[in-house]
Amino acid sequence: MTWFLFAIFPYIAVTLAVAVGVVRAVRRPFSVSSLSSQLLERRWLYWGSQSFHYGILLVLGGHLLAFLLPGTLRAWNGSPARQLALEITGLGLGLYALVGALILVLRRLTNARIRVVTSPMDLLVWLALLVSLVTGVLTAGVHRYGSTWFTGVFTPYLWSLARFAPEPERLDGLPWLVRLHAFNFFVLLALFPFSRLVHLVTVPVGYLVRPWQLVVANRQRSAGAEPSASARN
Amino acid sequence: MNVKAQVSMLFHLDKCIGCHTCSVACKNLWTDRKGAEYMWWNNVETRPGTGYPTRWEDQERLRGGWEPKDGSLRLKLHGRLGALLKLFYNPALPDIKDYYEPFTFRYSDLFDAPAADDQPTAIPVSAITGEPIDIESGPAWDDDFSGSGIYARNDPSLAGVPEETRRQLEELERIVFNYLPRICNHCLNPACVAACPSGAIYKREEDGVVLVNENRCRAWRMCVAACPYKKVYYNWNTGKSEKCILCFPRLETGQAPACAHSCVGRIRYMGVLLYDADRIPEAAAVPDADLVGHHREVILDPFDPAVIAEARASGIDEDWIRAAQRSPVYRFVKEWGLALPLHPEYRTMAMMYYIPPLSPVMSVVDADLFRLDLADGEGAFELFDRLDASRLPIRYLANLFSAGEEGPIRAILRKMLAVRLYRRARTVEGEAPADLERLLESVGLDAESAEAIYRLSTLPTLEERFVLPPYHREVAIESLADPLSHKGLTGLGFVEPPARGE
Numbered sequence: 001m002t003w004f005l006f007a008i009f010p011y012i013a014v015t016l017a018v019a020v021g022v023v024r025a026v027r028r029p030f031s032v033s034s035l036s037s038q039l040l041e042r043r044w045l046y047w048g049s050q051s052f053h054y055g056i057l058l059v060l061g062g063h064l065l066a067f068l069l070p071g072t073l074r075a076w077n078g079s080p081a082r083q084l085a086l087e088i089t090g091l092g093l094g095l096y097a098l099v100g101a102l103i104l105v106l107r108r109l110t111n112a113r114i115r116v117v118t119s120p121m122d123l124l125v126w127l128a129l130l131v132s133l134v135t136g137v138l139t140a141g142v143h144r145y146g147s148t149w150f151t152g153v154f155t156p157y158l159w160s161l162a163r164f165a166p167e168p169e170r171l172d173g174l175p176w177l178v179r180l181h182a183f184n185f186f187v188l189l190a191l192f193p194f195s196r197l198v199h200l201v202t203v204p205v206g207y208l209v210r211p212w213q214l215v216v217a218n219r220q221r222s223a224g225a226e227p228s229a230s231a232r233n
Numbered sequence: 234m235n236v237k238a239q240v241s242m243l244f245h246l247d248k249c250i251g252c253h254t255c256s257v258a259c260k261n262l263w264t265d266r267k268g269a270e271y272m273w274w275n276n277v278e279t280r281p282g283t284g285y286p287t288r289w290e291d292q293e294r295l296r297g298g299w300e301p302k303d304g305s306l307r308l309k310l311h312g313r314l315g316a317l318l319k320l321f322y323n324p325a326l327p328d329i330k331d332y333y334e335p336f337t338f339r340y341s342d343l344f345d346a347p348a349a350d351d352q353p354t355a356i357p358v359s360a361i362t363g364e365p366i367d368i369e370s371g372p373a374w375d376d377d378f379s380g381s382g383i384y385a386r387n388d389p390s391l392a393g394v395p396e397e398t399r400r401q402l403e404e405l406e407r408i409v410f411n412y413l414p415r416i417c418n419h420c421l422n423p424a425c426v427a428a429c430p431s432g433a434i435y436k437r438e439e440d441g442v443v444l445v446n447e448n449r450c451r452a453w454r455m456c457v458a459a460c461p462y463k464k465v466y467y468n469w470n471t472g473k474s475e476k477c478i479l480c481f482p483r484l485e486t487g488q489a490p491a492c493a494h495s496c497v498g499r500i501r502y503m504g505v506l507l508y509d510a511d512r513i514p515e516a517a518a519v520p521d522a523d524l525v526g527h528h529r530e531v532i533l534d535p536f537d538p539a540v541i542a543e544a545r546a547s548g549i550d551e552d553w554i555r556a557a558q559r560s561p562v563y564r565f566v567k568e569w570g571l572a573l574p575l576h577p578e579y580r581t582m583a584m585m586y587y588i589p590p591l592s593p594v595m596s597v598v599d600a601d602l603f604r605l606d607l608a609d610g611e612g613a614f615e616l617f618d619r620l621d622a623s624r625l626p627i628r629y630l631a632n633l634f635s636a637g638e639e640g641p642i643r644a645i646l647r648k649m650l651a652v653r654l655y656r657r658a659r660t661v662e663g664e665a666p667a668d669l670e671r672l673l674e675s676v677g678l679d680a681e682s683a684e685a686i687y688r689l690s691t692l693p694t695l696e697e698r699f700v701l702p703p704y705h706r707e708v709a710i711e712s713l714a715d716p717l718s719h720k721g722l723t724g725l726g727f728v729e730p731p732a733r734g735e
Binding site: 027028029030031032033034035036037038039040042045046049050053054112113115116117119121194195196198199202203204205206207208210212213214215216217218 | 313314316317320321322323324326328329361362363364422423426427429430431432434435436437438439447448449450451452453454467469470471472473709729731732733734735
């Protein structure tokens with residue numbers, strides 16, 4: 001069971017995310033959108049969307065940090081005061097994201113206009129996100145100092161996945177709450193290419209460097225010349 | 234010099250009767266779809282009024298257009314990093330209430346109602362939720378509703394009009410309004426293009442049409458906020474932005490856009506303008522007072538041999554240069570200086586032009602009688618010399634068309650009045666007296682140009698109003714790449730049905 005949940009399923013999830021995600025981006029680019037609903041409802045969105053997005057992005061960044069730079073994190077946590085500060089920050093951000101998520105879910109379920117643009121997949125995504133947030137916040141409260149023990153348990157486990165030599169037994173002794181949290185991450189990864197979550201990879205960082213104006217030619221200027229987006233201003 | 238061509242439209246507001254035929258033609262052709270019900274790519278507003286979406290000119294709230302800073306321009310909406318920080322919530326966006334909640338009527342009730350003593354009625358239902366709603370506003374909700382303390386009084390373009398005049402505009406005998414049809418301005422310096430984080434919006438090189446590539450649009454909606462004319466709309470159903478496409482499929486087949494073609498008052502003209510793309514950054518960044526002049530300078534003379542040579546060098550073919558030479562838009566805008574862009578102070582270099590409307594002389598109450606504000610014995614030159622007595626305040630027109638500068642508006646109104654006086658004399662007396670010739674000279678016209686203005690304003694044929702260049706679709710990339718790749722696809726080349734993403 002552990003073998004399937006934490007050694008086989010992760011590869012299925014990643015494969016789906018990459019393969020289906022690429023196919024969708026190439027074959028059906030029209031379907032890729034953040035599907036904003038601000039036009040239809042903006043007051044709840046103001047409170048929900050910002051806290052959810054910023055909260056979850058920072059928490060995700062923290063997880064990524066523990067995965068990529070475990071040594072740095074352990075060094076930081078060497079002092080109990082610093083470790084406590086990090087723990088409280090993490091928990092706070094988690095709660096921040098959770099409150100935002102609850103506002104957004106409530107909005108989606110109760111606002112008539114938003115219900116019109118809600119698909120079953122949206123609800124499934126929210127369910128998975130709520131499982132992640134609730135189990136994450138509970139873990140931070142019940143099984144404290146995750147910022148330290150993550151580097152001892154999950155960092156080597158994730159690297160074992162990356163090396164294609166999975167060691168799921170590393171998660172054997174963990175409490176069910178933590179295991180659910182970890183497994184749910186792969187569930188989200190599997191849902192990613194089939195849902196609106198795809199907008200995650202469309203964050204327009206190119207905007208930081210692209211020219212302000214875009215001009216595109218519809219005709220070939222001369223024989224052999226390729227159509228190109230050229231810059232002006 | 235970097236010569237480019239722009240297909241441009243001109244609105245002769247003196248002829249607009251506010252019938253909304255343009256809006257309906259556009260609606261039927263393009264936005265009669267789920268998620269697009271509230272969009273009016275072409276709308277007609279009663280001005281003074283708040284317009285659609287309501288108070289769209291209030292850029293302190295909606296943050297549209299560019300603002301000059303240290304000699305260059307920056308988007309009023311955001312900087313590059315600021316754009317990324319506002320992805321999750323954008324306060325500058327209009328709400329659906331600022332447009333209106335789209336509605337339809339449950340017509341089936343008329344047929345399905347059981348027999349009863351009363352007539353059945355079709356109740357209004359929201360086009361979004363399908364639930365019954367109370368209609369609170371709609372497209373052109375303040376149609377013909379000038380003088381109102383809610384709509385007319387809150388027109389942002391009345392700023393700077395003296396309080397005394399504003400109060401007069403609400404008096405019954407002095408109420409005045411004109412119609413303002415609006416489509417996307419297909420700007421030379423489009424703020425929507427610059428604001429799009431995904432780079433989905435672009436200006437087409439051949440004809441300057443600004444288009445949204447919906448395959449690249451990711452619904453960040455910065456374009457909606459950045460367009461100062463609020464002419465990019467967000468489709469809440471597909472999750473993509475949409476805008477006026479200047480009916481490019483019609484243009485490419487030699488037809489005028491649906492709004493222009495259907496115009497009952499024949500107020501719309503279409504033609505090619507040649508412009509110098511190199512001059513855009515400088516012309517868009519000058520102080521407000523110089524905007525109109527610099528805007529005109531960017532448009533080039535299609536008869537100038539140097540311009541023609543540069544146009545050829547940048548790949549504009551002969552047919553387009555010839556079309557530019559016959560362009561009615563060029564004649565009105567540049568040759569006669571009669572037309573202005575809407576709100577040049579937004580600095581997007583709008584490419585749709587307006588001939589401002591003439592208005593009647595102000596009325597006065599004299600011994601309980603209403604009469605025109607003309608002294609006894611004053612002749613036909615009266616309004617010409619006293620433009621301030623016209624009912625539409627000059628300052629108001631200046632706020633709309635010349636960044637608050639009254640000079641260009643006065644010059645145009647004088648020209649139009651001079652042509653009118655001249656032609657009236659020709660028609661009534663058979664010949665214009667010499668003082669009218671001098672009057673024409675004083676506004677920079679002569680008998681020949683006055684006749685030409687008169688003919689193009691009042692008696693143009695379809696071919697004279699719409700001088701459309703041949704698009705040469707046979708050399709377009711799509712047709713060269715693989716003609717069969719479009720076989721069996723929907724309409725405009727969607728490779729997938731435009732359905733909401735999952």
